[in-house]
Amino acid sequence: MDTLVLSFHVLLAAILVGPQFLLFFAVIPSTWLIEDEGLRRSVTRVVTQRFGFLSGVSLAGLVLTGMYQLNSSLIDPDVRENMMDFRFGTIFVTKMTMLLVLIALIGIHGAVFGRRIRAASEAVERGEADPGALEAARRASMLFSMLILLTSVAMIFLGVALGNHMFSFEPR
Numbered sequence: 823m824d825t826l827v828l829s830f831h832v833l834l835a836a837i838l839v840g841p842q843f844l845l846f847f848a849v850i851p852s853t854w855l856i857e858d859e860g861l862r863r864s865v866t867r868v869v870t871q872r873f874g875f876l877s878g879v880s881l882a883g884l885v886l887t888g889m890y891q892l893n894s895s896l897i898d899p900d901v902r903e904n905m906m907d908f909r910f911g912t913i914f915v916t917k918m919t920m921l922l923v924l925i926a927l928i929g930i931h932g933a934v935f936g937r938r939i940r941a942a943s944e945a946v947e948r949g950e951a952d953p954g955a956l957e958a959a960r961r962a963s964m965l966f967s968m969l970i971l972l973t974s975v976a977m978i979f980l981g982v983a984l985g986n987h988m989f990s991f992e993p994r
Contacts, residue, residue, distance in 0.1 A: 823894075824891070824894045824895055824896050827887050827890050827891060827894065828887075828891060828896065828985075830883065830887050831883075831884060831887040831888060831891060831981075834880045834883040834884045834887065835880070835884060835977075835978060835981065837876060837879075837880040838876075838877060838880040838881065838884065838974060839971075839974045839975065839978060841873050841876055841877075842967075842970065842971045842974055843971065845869070845870075845873060845967070846964070846967055846968065846971055849869055850866070850964065850967075853865055853866055853869075859943055859946060859947045860947055862943070863940065863943045863944075863947075867940075870932075870936065874932065877928060881925065884921075885921075892914075897910075898987075898991060901990075901991050906994075907993060907994060908990065908991055908992065908993055908994060909983075909989060909990050909991070909992050909993075909994060910984060910990040910991060911994075912994065913980055913983050913984050913990055914984060916980060917977055917980040917981065917984065920973055920976060920977050920980065921977065923973060924970065924973045924974060924977065927966070927969060927970045927973060928970060930966075931963070931966055931967065931970060935959070935962060935963040935966055936963075938959045938962075938963075939956070939959045939960055939963055942955055942956040942959050943956055
């Protein structure tokens with residue numbers, strides 16, 4: 823059972839991070855080819871809504887499978903009960919802190935950047951705003967997305983460090 827849960831944890835991490843790379847390097851840049859602003863906004867909305875659903879499901883699954891692993895036979899009981907005496911504790915706390923940061927970054931991106939781009943896009947379409955402001959908002963969103971992507975990748979590296987018991991189970 824432990825191996826199955828660990829496998830699902832890795833799969834869920836891939837489901838969370840893989841689409842981030844795809845969005846950042848392929849999907850969003852490809853929308854730049856869509857000249858019709860309304861169509862571009864609609865395509866982006868569909869893609870980001872589906873990505874948001876996948877992200878939410880994978881984050882929930884990662885939390886559940888992670889909690890299971892923490893209490894499974896994969897973690898030595900001495901390490902689990904005294905985790906801050908081992909490298910495991912520092913790595914685990916860092917990873918959980920980054921998880922909270924990641925969730926906050928994703929929320930901020932949708933609430934701030936997504937809304938800002940949508941409003942600017944609609945204003946440009948109505949002829950009430952400068953297209954340059956819209957492009958600046960999109961660039962800011964891409965930069966912020968890079969921060970989200972880097973945070974996710976760092977969490978993968980921390981997860982690998984946790985799984986390397988020769989390293990993480992060493993006393994501090």
